[in-house]
Amino acid sequence: MALRGAFRTRCGLLSLLSQRLPHGNHVRGCVSPFLSTHRRNNSTAPKIKVDFDQTAGVSIMTLQNPPVNSLSLDFLTEFCSALEKLEMDKSCRGVILTSGQPKVFSAGLDIMEMYGKSPERCGEFWRAVQEMWLKLYSSNMVIIAAINGSSPAGGCLMSMTCDYRIMADNPRYSIGLNETQLGIVAPFWFKETMVNTVGHRTTEIALQLGQLYSPTEALDIGLVDKLVPEDQIITTATQTMTKWLAVPDHARQITKSMMRKPTIDKLMSKREPDIQNFVSFITKDPIQKSLGLYLAMLKKRKS
Ligand SMILES: CC/C=C\CCC/C=C/C(=O)SCCNC(=O)CCNC(=O)[C@H](O)C(C)(C)COP(=O)(O)OP(=O)(O)OC[C@H]1O[C@@H](n2cnc3c(N)ncnc32)[C@H](O)[C@@H]1OP(=O)(O)O
DSSP, X not given: OGXXXXXXXXXXXXXXXXXXXXXXXXXXXXXXXXXXXXXXXXXXXXXXXXXXXXXXXXXXEEEOOTTTTOBOHHHHHHHHHHHHHHHHOTTOOEEEEEESSTTBSOOOBOGGGTSSOOHHHHHHHHHHHHHHHHHHHTOSSEEEEEEOSBEETHXXXXXXXXXXXXXXXXXXXXXXXXXGGGTOXXXXXXXXXXXXXXXXXXXXXXHHHXXXXXHHHHHHHTSSSEEEOGGGHHHHHHHHHHHHHTSOHHHHHHHHHHHHHHHHHHHHHTHHHHHHHHHHHHTSHHHHHHHHHHHHHHHHHHO
């Protein structure tokens, strides 16, 4: 894992859908054919664009998985591979994460990966979600999130793994762990990432309610660190990066590891049970029903 190398010095590192969904009724055969063939982006175009500024030692990773940068298995695989390449490249010391899609940073986990899929496929997907979190949360590089759109659930998780979060000051955008609104539950490592970011009490409220925050509210609770007009987000991220990179790498990396290692170690020691727990939860009929209703609501909202 990347933090093992923390001693190594790198020279150059509705509410969205605010309505609570019914669950608890055991309904069989809930996978609706129209939902299971929900239109996907099957494009073979790269889902991550990496622009590396060699002089600055900083890469901009642009998420480009239309329409909403949902975290599908393919996306996660490509993302982890791109991040690993940067991690191995000693000349890259910092990464700015941003979105190439209008209005959305990331819509979170791709719900279609959790709906009507076999247990084996769900397990494979969840391993990839864990991998993304582990790679980001334990990175030796400085990672700054330039959140230029809404960032619910897994999108919020991704943002919280970063060292600093800058969000576009647009009241139409929202961010938070809204899992309970879908009738699902944020696992312990999502919860701990949030506790490490905003504290226990705020997390307790946020998670139970599945709360999505406006940028101003997110700044108030410390879920994001800075708000700027959208057209200044990359400039601000670049300036912030310069400040972070002025700190000696080894000292900053050891400090980062000290702060995050207990949470990382906990998931590392529980990866398999965590996968089994996810698979058994997500494949239950009432949970599938909740996801189906949520997907239908997303579609309906559009029409
Ligand atoms: C034991 C542990 C168990 C479980 C743990 C699971 C943890 C789960 C974590 C998650 O991340 S679950 C995902 C939660 N995400 C959301 O709730 C976001 C839902 N999406 C939205 O609210 C909006 O789409 C938006 C992100 C605000 C963007 O709105 P916009 O109006 O720009 O787009 P639109 O809603 O029209 O969507 C376009 C298109 O994309 C589909 N879509 C949206 N989000 C997802 C998603 N997360 N996964 C898959 N598909 C998604 C949406 O249905 C539309 O599809 P269509 O064009 O075919 O109709």
